[in-house]
Amino acid sequence: MSTTITLRKVLVNMDNQYKDNQFCITVEYEKLESNPEQIFLGIAKLIEGLQYTDKQLVGCIAKDIEPVVLLDNIEQGSIKIFLRSVIESIPDEGLEKCDIKRIIGAFLVKAKYAILKATSQNETIQTHQLDQLEKEIDVYAEDTGASILGCYTQVDRESIITSMARITDAVDTMRPTDRVKFEAEIGGSVHTISIPKELHVDDDVTDSLAKHEVINQNTFILKIHKVDFMGNSKWEFRLGKSKISAHIEDDDWLKRYKTGKIVLVPGDSLKVLMEVKMQYGKGYDLICTLFKIIKVLDVIHTEEPIEENLF
Incomplete structure (x- = not known):
């Protein structure tokens, strides 16, 4: 059995394709095991961790932009929870005239993908890996148009580490047999990442921060x-x-x-x-x-x- 959480930035598309800045969180679990409440506690913490990550990433563009996560639908069977993240407010009237909500939504999906990929691929996060991650986020900011809004700055490294920790802590809340995956369309193809239950950061990184x-x-x-x-x-x-x-x-x-x-x-x-x-x-x-x-x-x-x- 699996629990699938789909979050997207704008309009919800109920088919199987990833459109309009959509991404999906899937929780795979063993049926008839004890402590089922841990799955839902972990899901709640995971959504909070993703909201925190969105807030930090949006801060690279403007501090007053507020991202929110909305519930779209819950399906029976495998318990699919559809959510979407939207931009609640934009402080600059000039920015509202362009398609900034779509631009920021695309950036948030791709930047979260980069952060989660780095989290899953490295047993211990080291300085050179964070350097590479920051460059990848900058590339996604350029590809989506977020960096040409005139106010983009590089994401704070401390925020990246804290985001990683909040997300992995949420997954660790679940049962030992539960598995969590992140899925999104990046560069025209769907990519799936397994989110680990723990985060190891090199002492030199934490000492520097x-x-x-x-x-x-x-x-x-x-x-x-x-x-x-x-x-x-x-x-x-x-x-x-x-x-x-x-x-x-x-x-x-x-x-x-x-x-x-x-x-x-x-x-x-x-x-x-x-x-x-x-x-x-x-x-x-x-x-x-x-x-x-x-x-x-x-x-x-x-x-x-x-x-x-x-x-």
């Missing part, structure tokens, strides 16, 4: 999701309902684990002293949260009761 940092250390219990067998990558954990990735800096514990003195099985947890670094941009918007395990205090096996809730 961060204007403010808050660092705390505390004790946490982390459910092990994926271990590191290579010795140079991050472990994946569940902290409450959130998935996080963290390096383990406790070399003594890692040595005992790698030599087989510590045995981990599925369902085990680690009680750890962890450093949490929250990095904020110039507007005090949270760019990212970085986790680093300073010391492993204990291994909690599946059959062992947890004495206290530490998060």
